[in-house]
Amino acid sequence: MHTSPDVLALLALGEDAATDADLEHISGCPGCRGELAALTAAAGSARRAGEATLVAPRPEVWQHISEELGLTSAGSGTPPAGPPSAVAPVPAPGRPGERRRTRVAAFVLAAALALAVGVGVGANLDRVAPGGQREVASVPLNALPSWPGSSGRAVVEEDGAGNRTLVVTVSSPEAADGPREVWMTTTTADPMIAMGYLVDGRGRFPIAPTIDLQEFRLVDVSQEPAGDDNFRHSGNSMLRGKLPV
Template identity: 35%
Template sequence: MQHCTPEQLALAALREPLPADDSAHLAGCEQCRAEVRSLQRSVDAVAVPQFAAAGAPVPPPPRVWEAIAAATGVTAAPRTADAPFAPETPAPAAREAEVLPFRSRRRPLLLVAAALVAGAVVGAGAVAVVQNGDDGEPVTAVALDPLADNDASGRAEIVVRDDGSRVVEVELDAPPLDDEYYEIWLIDRDVVGMVPLGVVRPGRQTFELPADLDLGEFPLVDVSVEPLDGDPTHSGVSVARGELET
């Protein structure tokens, strides 16, 4: 099976349309989709929110095509709406949980385990079950307590929507980062398997939970500091954490 080229994976990470064959392959290949998700972490981390959302295409002025024709001797013209460059990208399938193993890159596992215990003790009284969520269903909420000497803290709430889908609403209070970014995770109690939910910034954000994710197996809500290195695994540097009541 021929996988997407690195160039096509990079375009997909930038949410650019792909040719029909590559788009069809990406829709059915978990390995390529995992590569795209890994690349998107760095893209999302450095994206300016105002420009991150896709906007309407802006056609180049006629002088661009005239210059191309003058330089190459080939008549160039933009494609019309009846003949777009790329086919419509198929709608993404329902998100499935991507469980990553813990591989610390900057701290020994012993330190992270110690931080986990400390976070559990500090936050033991901060867990609550909140009634009457957005659609009237009970939701679970937890305080995200700072670990060690970090200044990050916040709150995470699981909300069940009317259509049955689940999201986690996160309120993060943390100092800004220069060459790193915050990421939110759901982690098992053994700190072995973890599910990345996405890049989180100070303030309030909502993240969709995978449909097949069992919160009883991954009850720890964790905020980490990640370097811009493209590595999808947890850095081993957690700044805030809380345990959901499931």
């Protein structure tokens, strides 16, 4: 018997709601683990954006990335215009199984919006991660000019069932004056995927099966304002790195 969707939803919110038997089942069940990963990603996005998973960046994010990658227009020093904004559409309810997932996701979204900003999306994933994780890609996260002395690393892990996890560690001499958020994005910085928040400079975030790492290769850590309720990237990137995939 599969784990109750209510338990999966509460786990996605970081609640200690599962029994040992539940955790053992999830660790060995690709279906339940995949659903937990999807709900956790939805909860992380809900904390900032309600139903949005893919968000358009602020203009300065694209400008900084284009300069870093040498994409400025020849002789002008001005980056080419970024692509149009994109926000993931909300799928319409379908078959009963899909409606069930929609109801559970709606619960997660509603509950996540009530949580305090700064709770780590991946806080409870260590309990259900199965053994045999292998590192498939890693990259140092380099500090942007306004964050001297900061450093970090991003690692993509994969288990035997193909479930992927983004593991991010960050250190900085600057004290956090608000939540620090992890993003995955393209080389054009549009759209951006909000992965979740760091807790004490660390975080583990499930990578949804629909995310193509060949496309979303950039990992970005941003300093968000205290009490910020804007679901978009603050524009204040601390660290960035490009996964070698």
